[in-house]
Amino acid sequence: MAFSELLADMESFPTLAWVSPALTAVAVILVALFSSYRKSPKGFNVPTLGEDSQMRYVQEADVLLREGYEKFKNTIFQVLTPDGPRLFLPRKFANELKPFKRHEASGMKALADRHLGHYTTIDHESDVMLGAIKIDLNRNLGLFVGDVEQEVAHCFKTKFPSCEEWTPVDLHETLLRIVAQASARIFVGYPMCRNDEWLECSTKFALDVMTGGEKLKLWHPWLRPFAQYWIPEMRRIRGDHQRALDLLMPELKKRAAETRQPDEPPRQDMIQWMQQRAQKLGDKSFDYKELANLQMLTATAAIHTTRLAIIHALYDIAARPEYIAPLREEIREVTKDTNGILQKQHLTQMRKLDSFMKESQRHSPPSVATYQRKAMIPIDLSNGFHIPKGTIVQCNTNILDETPAAWGAPHEFDGFRFYRLRENPEDTNRFQFASPSYDSMQFGFGNDACPGRFFASNQIKIILSYILSNYDIKFEDSVKGRPKNFMFEVNVMADPTVKVLFKKL
Numbered sequence: 283m284a285f286s287e288l289l290a291d292m293e294s295f296p297t298l299a300w301v302s303p304a305l306t307a308v309a310v311i312l313v314a315l316f317s318s319y320r321k322s323p324k325g326f327n328v329p330t331l332g333e334d335s336q337m338r339y340v341q342e343a344d345v346l347l348r349e350g351y352e353k354f355k356n357t358i359f360q361v362l363t364p365d366g367p368r369l370f371l372p373r374k375f376a377n378e379l380k381p382f383k384r385h386e387a388s389g390m391k392a393l394a395d396r397h398l399g400h401y402t403t404i405d406h407e408s409d410v411m412l413g414a415i416k417i418d419l420n421r422n423l424g425l426f427v428g429d430v431e432q433e434v435a436h437c438f439k440t441k442f443p444s445c446e447e448w449t450p451v452d453l454h455e456t457l458l459r460i461v462a463q464a465s466a467r468i469f470v471g472y473p474m475c476r477n478d479e480w481l482e483c484s485t486k487f488a489l490d491v492m493t494g495g496e497k498l499k500l501w502h503p504w505l506r507p508f509a510q511y512w513i514p515e516m517r518r519i520r521g522d523h524q525r526a527l528d529l530l531m532p533e534l535k536k537r538a539a540e541t542r543q544p545d546e547p548p549r550q551d552m553i554q555w556m557q558q559r560a561q562k563l564g565d566k567s568f569d570y571k572e573l574a575n576l577q578m579l580t581a582t583a584a585i586h587t588t589r590l591a592i593i594h595a596l597y598d599i600a601a602r603p604e605y606i607a608p609l610r611e612e613i614r615e616v617t618k619d620t621n622g623i624l625q626k627q628h629l630t631q632m633r634k635l636d637s638f639m640k641e642s643q644r645h646s647p648p649s650v651a652t653y654q655r656k657a658m659i660p661i662d663l664s665n666g667f668h669i670p671k672g673t674i675v676q677c678n679t680n681i682l683d684e685t686p687a688a689w690g691a692p693h694e695f696d697g698f699r700f701y702r703l704r705e706n707p708e709d710t711n712r713f714q715f716a717s718p719s720y721d722s723m724q725f726g727f728g729n730d731a732c733p734g735r736f737f738a739s740n741q742i743k744i745i746l747s748y749i750l751s752n753y754d755i756k757f758e759d760s761v762k763g764r765p766k767n768f769m770f771e772v773n774v775m776a777d778p779t780v781k782v783l784f785k786k787l
C-alpha cells in the first residue's frame with residue numbers, strides 16, 4: 283500500500299480532528315518510518331526460489347511455485363515473500379503431516395496467522411461451530427434441497443435482470459447475493475435469510491478481514507495495536523460483530539420465547555444446531571454474542587469460496603459451450619420424474635455436472651497451496667527437515683504434472699474426465715467433487731479437510747443447474763477463450779472485469 287493511502291486512512295480516523303498537531307506529526311513520522319515495514323528475510327536451511335521473488339509471489343505465485351517444482355522436485359524450498367520466508371513442501375509431505383492432530387499441526391491457526399487473526403478476530407476456534415458444520419449440517423443436508431432451490435429461484439426473480447435479450451451480468455456481485463441468501467436459508471433460517479442488512483453484514487465482514495489484515499501487515503508488529511485504529515476496515519470489524527448481534531437479536535428472542543408443540547418437528551438450521559451443541563458440550567462461554575460471531579465466521583468460510591467456485595465453473599462453461607447441451611440434458615434426465623423439481627438424490631445423480639465442477643476446480647483451485655499447517659509442536663519430517671514450533675508450512679498442491687496417468691492428459695480441460703473414471707464399478711463413489719484425496723487437495727486433505735465441502739457441492743449444483751435450465755450463457759464477443767485467473771499470493775481469483783451474457787430460455 284502506498285504511503286498516501288496510509289495517510290488517507292489516518293485522515294479518516296475520527297479522533298484525529300481534535301488531536302494536537304504535534305501528535306499528528308509524530309504519527310505521520312511513525313507511518314513514514316514503518317509503512318514500508320517488511321519482515322526481515324531470516325530464512326530456513328533449504329534452497330531459496332529466486333532471490334527477487336517478493337513481487338512475483340504476490341502477482342504470480344502459480345508460475346513461481348511451478349518453477350519451484352521444476353527446479354527442486356521432491357525437495358522442500360522457501361520463497362521470500364512480503365511476509366517473510368515461506369516454506370513449500372512437495373505434495374508427498376501432506377501424507378506425513380496428515381496423522382498430526384489439530385493441536386499439533388493446525389490449518390485454522392495457519393489461516394488465522396495469515397490474516398492477523400488476533401486483530402481481525404478470526405483467530406477463534408470453536409468446537410460448537412465445527413461440530414455444527416461437520417455433524418449437524420452434513421447429517422441434514424438432504425432436508426434443504428427444496429428450500430435452497432426456492433431461495434435461488436427467489437433471488438433470480440428479484441435480484442437478477444430479466445434477460446429477455448442477451449444481457450451482461452456481473453457475476454461477482456450477483457452471485458454474492460445468491461450464494462449468501464441460499465446459504466443463509468440454512469445458517470439463520472427463513473425469513474432472516476432474506477434480510478438485506480444481514481446478508482450485507484455477513485458478506486462484508488470477510489472483505490473487511492481480508493483487506494484490514496493486509497493493510498495492518500504493512501505495519502511493524504509493535505505498532506499494530508495502535509495502527510489497527512487507523513485502518514477503516516479494522517475499525518469496521520468491531521462494528522460488524524455488534525451489528526450482527528443486533529440484527530440477530532429479534533430472531534433469537536423470538537425463538538427463546540416460543541413454545542413448540544410436542545408434535546412440531548424441531549427447527550433445523552445452524553442457529554439451532556449451534557445452540558444445541560453448546561448445551562451438549564457444556565460451553566459456558568456460549569451466549570448470543572458468541573452465536574452471532576460464529577455465524578459471521580461460518581458465513582466467511584462458506585460464501586466467498588462457494589461463489590468463486592461457481593464463477594470459475596461458469597467461465598469454464600462459457601469458454602467451452604459444447605458442454606452446455608450434455609449438462610442440460612443430464613439435469614433434465616435426472617429430474618424428469620419430478621417435473622424438474624430438485625430432490626436430494628438428483629444431486630448425487632448429476633455425475634457429469636459433478637465431474638465438470640471438479641475439473642473446473644482442478645484448473646482453478648481456491649489456492650495453489652491448499653494444504654497449510656502451523657506447527658504447534660516441533661515436527662521432524664522423514665527427510666530430516668525440522669519444522670520449528672510456530673512455523674507455517676504449506677504443500678505445493680497445484681502442479682498439474684503430478685496428475686495420475688490414469689486421469690488422462692494432465693494439462694487439458696476435460697470436463698467429463700471424472701465422470702468417465704467413475705464408470706468403473708469399483709470407482710463409482712470416488713473422484714467426486716467433494717472427495718479430497720492425495721491427488722486432489724483443493725478442499726485440503728485428511729481429518730481437517732474442509733467440513734463444508736458437501737454443503738458447497740450441493741449449493742453449487744443447485745445454482746448451476748438452475749442457471750443451465752433457465753438461461754443460455756456466453757461471453758461478450760471481446761472475450762477470447764477462458765479468461766486468465768488473477769493471483770493474489772497463493773489465492774486464485776476469477777477475472778472480475780469479465781461479464782457473462784445471459785439470455786432466458
Ligand code: HEM
Nearest residue numbers: 389390583584587588591648725726727730731732734738
Ligand atoms: C467451494 C467452496 C469451498 C472451498 C473451495 C473450501 C476450501 C477449504 C479449504 C482448502 C480448507 C482448508 C482445509 C485443509 O487445510 O485441510 C477449508 C477449511 C474449512 N472450511 Fe471450507 N471451502 C469451501 C466451502 C465451505 C463451506 C460452505 C463451509 C461452511 C459451511 C466451509 C467451512 C470451512 C471450515 C470451518 C474450515 C476449517 C476446518 C478445520 O479447521 O477443521 N467451507 N475450506
